[in-house]
Amino acid sequence: xxxxxxxxxxxxxxxxxxxxxxxxxxxxxxxxxxxxxxxxxxxxxxxxxxxxxxxxxxxxxxxxxxxxxxxxxxxxxxxxxxxxxxxxxxxxxxxxxxxxxxxxxxxxxx
Amino acid sequence: xxxxxxxxxxxxxxxxxxxxxxxxxxxxxxxxxxxxxxxxxxxxxxxxxxxxxxxxxxxxxxxxxxxxxxxxxxxxxxxxxxxxxxxxxxxxxxxxxxxxxxxxxxxxxxxxxxxxxxxxx
Numbered sequence: 001x002x003x004x005x006x007x008x009x010x011x012x013x014x015x016x017x018x019x020x021x022x023x024x025x026x027x028x029x030x031x032x033x034x035x036x037x038x039x040x041x042x043x044x045x046x047x048x049x050x051x052x053x054x055x056x057x058x059x060x061x062x063x064x065x066x067x068x069x070x071x072x073x074x075x076x077x078x079x080x081x082x083x084x085x086x087x088x089x090x091x092x093x094x095x096x097x098x099x100x101x102x103x104x105x106x107x108x109x110x
Numbered sequence: 111x112x113x114x115x116x117x118x119x120x121x122x123x124x125x126x127x128x129x130x131x132x133x134x135x136x137x138x139x140x141x142x143x144x145x146x147x148x149x150x151x152x153x154x155x156x157x158x159x160x161x162x163x164x165x166x167x168x169x170x171x172x173x174x175x176x177x178x179x180x181x182x183x184x185x186x187x188x189x190x191x192x193x194x195x196x197x198x199x200x201x202x203x204x205x206x207x208x209x210x211x212x213x214x215x216x217x218x219x220x221x222x223x224x225x226x227x228x229x230x231x
Contacts, residue, residue: 032214050217090215101157102154104154
């Protein structure tokens with residue numbers, strides 16, 4: 001059971017906007033930065049968002065992150081079929097004194 | 111080019127030992143944290159532990175403390191993950207990942223390609 005809760009799956013049509021939530025608590029999200037990762041089957045994860053809302057230079061601005069209290073959200077606008085992947089949130093947890101990931105969300109682009 | 115290159119797939123029997131590696135290229139190896147992340151088949155990511163090669167400061171997740179050992183060799187710019195007695199439940203893909211900082215929790219800006227470990231009698 002992960003300390004960070006994500007919906008198992010989300011879906012949307014090409015061109016639409018989808019949001020993926022990541023819920024935690026005071027020991028993790030509320031007092032630390034959140035990062036987001038994209039993973040295609042049989043490949044390593046890729047960093048999409050760090051420090052809640054910062055984007056590496058190579059990541060399109062269709063991807064954005066936000067945080068409010070003990071929850072974080074990844075938004076993807078102008079969905080493309082190539083965005084179909086698994087998405088994970090991550091942060092630090094003071095209780096376990098280590099990093100934690102959400103359980104992951106499978107995005108289907110209909 | 112900055113990259114992490116991991117050792118190849120392994121097939122082992124229960125109770126055998128194993129050490130896999132992650133070699134850093136193209137950046138100042140001693141100045142970045144390197145973590146190990148487990149991903150069991152069809153499952154999510156699990157943070158195992160992290161090491162700062164500059165001084166070998168190491169932190170483990172409580173779920174993995176005592177089960178594995180993380181070490182680093184600055185001279186070869188390589189980080190290792192070691193088991194003394196594998197179990198079938200250790201079957202998974204193992205990724206190493208670089209973190210520029212642990213401040214505020216840190217993040218992983220790039221990842222190794224993964225090492226598949228299969229443990230079967």
